[in-house]
Amino acid sequence: xxxxxxxxxxxxxxxxxxxxxxxxxxxxxxxxxxxxxxxxxxxxxxxxxxxxxxxxxxxxxxxxxxxxxxxxxxxxxxxxxxxxxxxxxxxxxxxxxxxxxxxxxxxxxxxxxxxxxxxxxxxxxxxxxxxxxxxxxxxxxxxxxxxxxxxxxxxxxxxxxxxxxxxxxxxxxxxxxxxxxxxxxxxxxxxxxxxxxxxxxxxxxxxxxxxxxxxxxxxxxxxx
Numbered sequence: 001x002x003x004x005x006x007x008x009x010x011x012x013x014x015x016x017x018x019x020x021x022x023x024x025x026x027x028x029x030x031x032x033x034x035x036x037x038x039x040x041x042x043x044x045x046x047x048x049x050x051x052x053x054x055x056x057x058x059x060x061x062x063x064x065x066x067x068x069x070x071x072x073x074x075x076x077x078x079x080x081x082x083x084x085x086x087x088x089x090x091x092x093x094x095x096x097x098x099x100x101x102x103x104x105x106x107x108x109x110x111x112x113x114x115x116x117x118x119x120x121x122x123x124x125x126x127x128x129x130x131x132x133x134x135x136x137x138x139x140x141x142x143x144x145x146x147x148x149x150x151x152x153x154x155x156x157x158x159x160x161x162x163x164x165x166x167x168x169x170x171x172x173x174x175x176x177x178x179x180x181x182x183x184x185x186x187x188x189x190x191x192x193x194x195x196x197x198x199x200x201x202x203x204x205x206x207x208x209x210x211x212x213x214x215x216x217x218x219x220x221x222x223x224x
Contacts, residue, residue, distance in 0.1 A: 002026050003026070003028075004028050004048050004113070005044075006021070007030070008079075009033055010052070017050060017104075020109065021110075034062055034063030035057045035058045047074070047117065048117060052078075053087070053091070054082070060080070060091075064076055064096055075119070075120045077097065077100070077113065078091045079100055092177065097116055098112055128163050130207045131224035135160055144205065149201065154180070155198055158198065163220045166221065167221065191218075209223065
């Protein structure tokens with residue numbers, strides 16, 4: 001059974017989220033701020049954190065930064081009333097895995113939780129399977145039947161990221177920040193170049209494709 005930590009300074013929000021999650025048979029712990037959440041993590045094994053941003057003592061951004069600086073890749077879902085693009089961007093830059101805006105739609109909330117937990121299992125296994133295609137993170141290879149292709153690091157990480165979130169649109173800036181790093185001096189055009197290389201390498205592979213979304217970015221689509 002998965003254990004989820006809900007971190008929010010609003011008592012009613014914590015109770016609502018706890019009730020929704022427990023209805024789905026998740027084990028739930030709660031905390032009022034980032035400092036209290038860190039104490040919970042020291043005592044208990046947590047599979048996923050649902051996290052508000054604006055909190056006293058330690059806000060959601062600072063908590064997420066602390067977790068990532070400790071090399072903890074536990075899934076984090078930010079849930080906030082902050083709706084501006086720069087708020088979302090900051091959340092992803094410090095290391096959140098997903099971001100939704102309050103007031104929450106409970107069905108969407110649960111769907112995102114399930115997706116994050118599923119992808120966390122993929123990450124722990126370091127493998128993605130798409131039909132007959134296997135992406136091996138440790139070897140940075142893509143295999144199908146007797147054919148194995150070893151990719152350059154950035155190409156592999158780009159493909160692994162897209163196929164970890166099939167159907168989700170990533171902007172070039174998001175991909176730059178996550179794969180090349182927010183401090184990289186490389187222009188976002190390099191993402192376009194690497195996408196083109198991946199398309200050439202896997203042209204004719206029917207299991208998946210990388211699609212451009214005009215004006216937005218890219219997404220991977222599984223065809224199996």
